Amino acid sequence: MADMEQPEEIQNQTEENSVEESEAAQEMPTIEEQLQSAISERDENQDRFLRSQAELDNARKRHQKELAQMRQYAAAPFIQDLLPALDNLKRAVDAAESADHVDELKRGVEMVAKQILDVFAQHHVKAIEALGQPFDPNLHEALQQMPSDEYPPMTVIQELEQGFILNNRVVRPSKVIVSSGPTES
Incomplete structure (x- = not known):
């Protein structure tokens, strides 16, 4: 035990x-x-x-x-910048009624056009240079072809409506007439 x-x-x-x-x-x-x-x-x-x-x-x-x-109010700053140009255009129209010289009216309208282009530039909108340029379907809309001794084929010979680009994107293509080459005799 x-x-x-x-x-x-x-x-x-x-x-x-x-x-x-x-x-x-x-x-x-x-x-x-x-x-x-x-x-x-x-x-x-x-x-x-x-x-x-x-x-x-x-x-x-x-x-x-x-x-x-x-989105609803995105255009407000752009519109505010354009309003002075619109006011000047109205003044030009009012001045046209009493203007004796067409040159003064023309100068006033040209100033308004420049003012609008300046507003566009502030908002990164650029005019498309078309006249004399080779036709580019990304930038131009050909409305017609015409023979031209002055311009080679597929060159813009007349701009009917100016086109614009916003930040490298086409907002509106230039509406143009394109050369078809020299006239045939």
Whole structure:
């Protein structure tokens, strides 16, 4: 029986281990407590997710509304810059009624045209140079071909409507007449 008896040291360790295990068991939450904690955490995460989703939707709607307003009023600065030219054009028309000299009227209208072109330049709009240039279907719209001894074939010999480019994109091509080459005798 002496063999069966444990030394006192081992017996004390075993008792300490069982005390620690019982304390650890008391500190460990039960399965129900773990389940309730997990459910609570899930509900909090779900609530945070739904709130974040709602905030994102609201931000998206607000952004779309702002973009629509920007598009609606995007031309306002351009129009404000053109209004003085329109005022000057009206003055030129009024002056034409009492003008004795056509030269004065012509000079006034030319000033208004220059003012409009200056506003275009401020807004990155450039006139397309067409006269005497080789025909380019990206910049020109040929309305007609005419024989010309002065210009080689496929060269713009007359501009009927001036074209314009905005930031390297054609807003309106120049409407032109193109040379078909020398006249046949």
